[in-house]
Amino acid sequence: MNKVVLVTGANSGIGLALCERLLSQDTEGLQLCLACRNMGRAQAARSALLTSHPTAQVALLQMDTSSISSVISAAQEIKLRYNRLDYLYLNAGIMPNPQFDLKGFFKGLFSSKIITMFATGEGILTQKDGVTSDGLREIFATNLFGHFLLIRELEPVLCHEGRPSQLIWTSSSNAHRSAFNLEDIQHQRGTQPYSSSKYASDLLSLALNTHYNKQGLYSSVICPGFVMTSLTYGILPSFPAFLWTLLIPLFWLIRIFTNTFTLTPYNGAEALVWLFKQKPESLDPTVKYQSLTSGLGNNYTQARKMDIDLETSKALYEKLLQLESEVRKKLKRKVK
Numbered sequence: 001m002n003k004v005v006l007v008t009g010a011n012s013g014i015g016l017a018l019c020e021r022l023l024s025q026d027t028e029g030l031q032l033c034l035a036c037r038n039m040g041r042a043q044a045a046r047s048a049l050l051t052s053h054p055t056a057q058v059a060l061l062q063m064d065t066s067s068i069s070s071v072i073s074a075a076q077e078i079k080l081r082y083n084r085l086d087y088l089y090l091n092a093g094i095m096p097n098p099q100f101d102l103k104g105f106f107k108g109l110f111s112s113k114i115i116t117m118f119a120t121g122e123g124i125l126t127q128k129d130g131v132t133s134d135g136l137r138e139i140f141a142t143n144l145f146g147h148f149l150l151i152r153e154l155e156p157v158l159c160h161e162g163r164p165s166q167l168i169w170t171s172s173s174n175a176h177r178s179a180f181n182l183e184d185i186q187h188q189r190g191t192q193p194y195s196s197s198k199y200a201s202d203l204l205s206l207a208l209n210t211h212y213n214k215q216g217l218y219s220s221v222i223c224p225g226f227v228m229t230s231l232t233y234g235i236l237p238s239f240p241a242f243l244w245t246l247l248i249p250l251f252w253l254i255r256i257f258t259n260t261f262t263l264t265p266y267n268g269a270e271a272l273v274w275l276f277k278q279k280p281e282s283l284d285p286t287v288k289y290q291s292l293t294s295g296l297g298n299n300y301t302q303a304r305k306m307d308i309d310l311e312t313s314k315a316l317y318e319k320l321l322q323l324e325s326e327v328r329k330k331l332k333r334k335v336k
């Protein structure tokens with residue numbers, strides 16, 4: 001029986017590399033659906049996949065995870081096209097207007113957090129967030145809430161006892177408890193909305209397991225490591241090209257000693273591919289599966305305990321349900 005796999009944010013970077021790697025393993029037994037915001041880039045991604053795998057089944061679907069109406073209509077379309085989804089990769093994500101916090105950098109340099117700072121960017125990356133047309137914070141809506149709503153909408157095709165389905169989140173090592181506040185889940189008052197949204201996805205994954213495991217739905221989170229994609233290039237957008245030319249060899253040098261410097265989208269997708277092959281019942285809901293690349297260039301996946309707790313995950317889940325009900329009411333009023 002064909003496995004149906006839907007990937008959000010599949011038109012570039014880690015999402016596209018994941019699709020390529022899945023097809024390389026099994027072209028015939030997969031029905032791949034690329035759920036993308038930018039359809040021009042999605043068409044180009046599909047053509048590239050079909051060039052290397054001409055017999056593959058690769059469908060496209062328009063979806064903007066930051067827009068409530070777009071997520072709802074995309075979910076309706078998915079339910080018309082498929083009876084069930086075996087894998088839902090929640091990969092779309094943004095880190096807009098990133099700023100390097102020089103003050104935070106020097107503070108971190110002389111603190112016990114120095115290694116964590118270099119390894120995860122904790123305390124040195126801030127972002128300026130926007131507001132969506134639904135009135136939500138853009139990073140929260142794109143990275144977390146749109147995906148939450150998608151899962152809720154897709155319950156009928158995801159929950160089947162006896163044949164489990166998997167939700168797989170592309171989280172980050174930049175997901176820090178210190179950036180997250182249960183009283184401000186959209187991160188309206190802070191300067192680290194990206195970190196907050198990723199920490200919230202770690203918490204949400206745990207809550208989803210609590211909620212849905214009995215119905216045959218399992219959730220896991222991964223960290224792809226540090227990967228050079230349009231998202232990371234955005235961190236230093238004003239860098240002149242020659243500086244990047246100098247930096248890239250330096251990154252490859254660091255890569256030899258730092259296994260989290262996976263650098264290529266292919267390497268970064270390692271844990272996503274690894275999870276594809278696991279029995280979801282055997283996975284630990286409290287760990288993050290980390291893509292790693294050894295000094296010799298070998299890829300592997302390692303489970304690392306997350307700094308999360310059941311109580312906060314449940315509280316976040318309740319808040320998301322409440323917000324969902326509010327946005328649905330608002331949407332109904334708009335339609336009338």
Ligand SMILES: NC(=O)c1ccc[n+]([C@@H]2O[C@H](COP(=O)([O-])OP(=O)(O)OC[C@H]3O[C@@H](n4cnc5c(N)ncnc54)[C@H](OP(=O)(O)O)[C@@H]3O)[C@@H](O)[C@H]2O)c1
Pocket residue numbers: 008009010011012013014015035036037038041063064065066067091092093094142170171172173223224225226227228229230231232
């Ligand atoms: N690169 C890293 O080092 C790194 C580290 C940790 C975690 N991550 C996570 O990895 C995931 C993939 O990122 P990437 O590094 O591969 O960067 P990327 O190449 O920029 O990919 C991001 C993808 O998300 C899509 N996207 C953005 N906003 C969207 C929206 N509103 N609706 C639907 N799709 C949207 C983009 O599509 P468009 O063409 O529409 O923009 C693109 O396909 C993200 O969740 C990111 O947070 C990356």
